């Protein structure tokens with residue numbers, strides 16, 4: 001949990017070689033899958049990368065900020081409808097709808113966060129859940145845009161009028177870029193002066209106020225940033241499935257995202273990203289083995305919670321430390 | 323002008339009047355000690371001065387400015403620093419990072435999002451200097467949660483010092499510290515005396531009489547006596563109400 005604090009800081013920022021290698025390997029993966037005739041896995045991994053964006057965004061408030069947000073799916077579904085609704089009106093330009101998705105989700109985060117962040121603990125969980133459900137039911141009532149059934153998009157967002165992302169490899173690389181960018185941003189913010197205040201407020205809120213930090217404001221900024229990234233993930237999800245539905249905003253999704261962060265090790269943004277990818281792959285593999293795969297997955301999550309509380313990130317650190 | 327002036331401060335918890343029309347001042351350079359039996363309302367008074375608890379009536383002035391309506395963080399930003407009776411450090415940060423974070427509150431980059439806080443040489447140097455002052459230089463890299471209780475008391479003081487406070491509120495800073503640590507903390511505060519005004523709550527009478535310019539006695543939410551330490555020591559009413567049990 002405090003690994004970052006214990007490693008001695010080098011004088012200058014070393015290039016994160018491990019990260020560059022991982023991104024390079026992920027970037028080459030589609031070529032390998034196509035060569036092996038397993039192009040389907042490109043789609044699975046794209047989905048994993050989209051959820052990785054969401055999970056890493058959630059990690060900022062949940063892992064770093066200690067705020068158990070149980071309504072994160074609202075940001076996703078708002079981002080998805082910020083693609084779907086314009087699409088319905090023939091606006092398919094990604095350079096318009098992606099920023100729109102991020103702005104809409106960030107605004108929602110600001111408005112609801114300003115209320116929710118006045119509460120603590122279980123009340124915060126309940127109020128974020130309630131806001132999430134409000135969005136969910138509001139969208140099911142939007143009959144113009146498919147209501148309960150959602151909307152099929154018949155295509156993906158364009159870039160400057162070009163259909164760049166119709167190709168599944170191109171779309172995969174877009175998702176990889178979004179995930180890598182989110183990882184770099186959340187990691188940088190977490191290690192910054194701002195991030196130290198966010199983390200300090202998690203450890204001892206009363207102490208932070210006595211030091212002169214406006215904890216509410218810091219948390220609200222983090223919440224809005226996290227919401228914006230959640231909106232981005234939602235916009236990507238709409239493109240991935242070429243479909244939007246209120247179901248993206250269901251509380252199950254919020255719960256799964258929390259599972260991804262916990263699986264990844266809670267305090268590690270890298271862990272949260274891999275937790276999401278791992279979950280997408282496991283879902284695929286296990287659902288082929290048995291129709292009761294959710295039980296297997298549940299057992300796995302219980303195992304991590306009991307045996308390896310620092311999750312993937314902790315296991316990796318121990319393996320490195322040997 | 324007084325650094326701190328409180329006027330008619332009153333706080334009730336249900337039927338219990340914990341602060342009953344308390345007025346007191348801390349003058350520039352002064353160490354004003356506040357003593358009183360357990361449950362007298364000392365910590366609650368400190369919390370109202372710091373802004374963690376809102377009074378039902380009365381005013382709090384810092385350097386003449388009425389801060390009664392200001393939130394806690396805004397008062398801290400005006401130079402109020404505080405140590406907690408119950409140790410309040412960041413257990414998963416190192417000792418150095420605890421103090422650096424305290425210094426960060428007054429730094430231009432306090433909320434900067436694109437920097438590596440742990441590599442802020444200015445904050446780390448200020449932290450190391452403050453840790454040296456309280457005798458914790460050798461423990462800078464240790465997680466605060468793993469420090470001994472007495473060391474955590476010292477860490478609290480270092481966190482207060484590094485903020486360059488205009489007024490220091492100390493709520494039993496020696497509580498639970500060993501004899502050596504208590505002596506070191508008294509020496510540290512003695513060096514600050516004259517430069518940093520303090521409101522000192524302390525049960526350790528040795529510390530009170532070594533440091534205080536003035537002593538006020540709080541009993542059941544009321545100030546029953548204020549004066550020079552010798553006068554307070556000799557005051558029969560005070561002895562009856564409080565010192566009698568310990569100074570006998």
Ligand SMILES: Nc1ncnc2c1ncn2[C@@H]1O[C@H](COP(=O)(O)OP(=O)(O)OP(=O)(O)O)[C@@H](O)[C@H]1O
Nearest residue numbers: 335338340358359360361362363364365366367407
């Ligand atoms: N939040 C609260 N709600 C109700 N009662 C409280 C609250 N905080 C304090 N009290 C009561 O107010 C009284 C004064 O408490 P306070 O902690 O201020 O005393 P103190 O002088 O600091 O005592 P000690 O020497 O033990 O630290 C006590 O009777 C306590 O039980």
Ligand SMILES: [Mg+2]
Nearest residue numbers: 364365366407
């Ligand atoms: Mg007390």
